[in-house]
Amino acid sequence: MSNRSFRFVHAGDFHLELPPHGVVEVPDHLRELFVESAWWAAQRVFDTVLAEEVEFLVLTGDLLDPQQTGPRGPLFLAEQFGRLAERDIPVYWVGGRVDPPDSWPSAVTLPENVHMFPRSRPEQFVYQRDGTPLARLTGVSHDHSRTIHHGDFDPDPAGLFSIAVVHGSAEAAALQSRGIHYWAMGGRHDRSTMFSSPHVAHYPGSPQGRRPEEHGPHGCTLVQVDEQHRARTNLLPTDAMRWLSERVVIDSETTNDDLKTLLRERMHTLVEINQSVDLLVSWTVAGNGPLCTQLRRGALAVELIDALRAEYGFGPPAAWSLSIQVEPAASLPPEWYEQETIRGDFLRTIRQLQINTGEPLDLESYVSEEHMAGILAPAIALSDATAREQVLCEAALLGVDLLSGEEAEA
Ligand SMILES: [Mn+2]
Structure with missing residues (x-):
């Protein structure tokens, strides 16, 4: 049995159907970037696979919702897979939330280098280089339960490097107990590593950040496996x-x-x-x-x-x-709460509501019946304690802004 070092690329959550969002307006000169960046980033994943000359590509789901991309999505992916087929680079693809195996349109033929994992039960592939087995990949597509059935995965009996290909979430301890060398995880859009020694469980994130909260570089992960079966992960940025x-x-x-x-x-x-x-x-x-x-x-x-x-x-x-x-100041000057001013009254009222968390805010009385029938009613109920506290803090700051005299600013 050979323990040769090798490299592969791990990527997922392309979400070709989903353009970046979460900004008030997009200036004209950045429109094309917003519309196309998810596609450009996905293409760069395939460029990276070719440029790095890795053994294979592992895709951990949520690549596209073919209903929403229309024909462009499947045609684009088939073309990219074809680029890897020309260089004999296999693709191992597990379906996620939006791309279960049966969602792929029958009119678009997948090249033969693409291996999709089914949804019903785990399937295995052994990757060979020049007839010598290098790695065993076991995967199962996402089944809407979110939780990964870690018990379905066992390391290769002959000691090959073992990769589990999954989409969803799991407890780190449960995954660690299985003896799998590399858990290729999908379903998170920011890159994260659950554990990295002696084995690895890793989410590469989306190749392209989609909203202001998904900040920092996004890309795919280059995995380098050494002769001792230790895996090292490196981010290769692809974001446009x-x-x-x-x-x-x-x-x-x-x-x-x-x-x-x-x-x-x-x-x-x-x-x-x-x-x-x-x-x-x-x-x-x-x-x-x-x-x-x-x-x-x-x-x-x-x-x-x-x-x-x-x-x-x-x-x-x-x-x-x-x-x-x-950024809201952590606290307001304590003496403001003591002053006999309208601002003082206001802050004391807010503080009472902050201390007595069970006391209703009675925001309903400010909203017309017509609006109460709509989506506003649940929004102003503020039954979540954190949301209630946040609203009270913001209200305190707004009150301070509106009720402070000009001299207070100096
Ligand atoms: Mn996703």
Whole structure:
């Protein structure tokens, strides 16, 4: 039995049916990027497989919903698979939530190098290089239960490198107990590793981030297996545009110009670090001082955004600033709660509601009957304790903004 080192690529969650979203508006010059980035990123996964000359490609589901992409989706994938077929590179594909094996349209023929795992029970393939077995892949497509039946997976009896190909979630301890060398997981859109030694369970994430919360580089994972059957994972970025979330801290001394300089310097660094990929940046300003109040209410945020967009937003590559938000201060000055002012009354009321978590907010009385019949009713019930606390905090800040006199800002 040979223990040779080898490499493969692990990718998933292409979601070709789903363009990036979660922004208020998309400027004209970035429209094509929004529409096409999921496709470009997926194509780069196949480019990577060819460029790295790996043994095979493991795909862990949610590649496309063929109903929603229309013919373009299956035709695109079949073409990409065909590029790998020309180089004799097999593809092992487990179905996820949106791409169960029976959703593939019969009119589009899958090339013979593509092996799909069924949904009913695990199936196995042994990958061979020049007639020598290198790895055993066991996989089962997602069956709507979300949880992976880890008991279905056993390591290769002859000691081959064993890969489990699955879509969903599982307890790390349950997976670790099986003796599988590499759990190729799918179903999470941000990259994450459940454990990495001695064995590995890994989600490569989507090749393309879809919304501001999915920040940082996205791509596929290059897995390198050594002679001792240890696997090492490396991110190979494929994203056509990258969401970034940046936080800058200011204090009571910070001036408009200081903040502008701070943002420009940070932007400069971001462009240097993330070369040749378009960036979408959400800014958060934290700290305290009069500038925070100005940013929350006034035209300053718009002015800063406009300046950043003009200087960096058009590229290429573009580094487009989406928004500037002010991080709510951790606490308000305690003396404000004691003052005999309308603001003091307001803050004391809010604090009572924060302490007595069972006390109803009675927001219903502010909403017309017509709206109560719609989706607003459950939204204002705020039965979730965290959501209630968050709304009360925001209400306190809004109240402070509206009820503080001009002198309080100075
Ligand atoms: Mn998914």
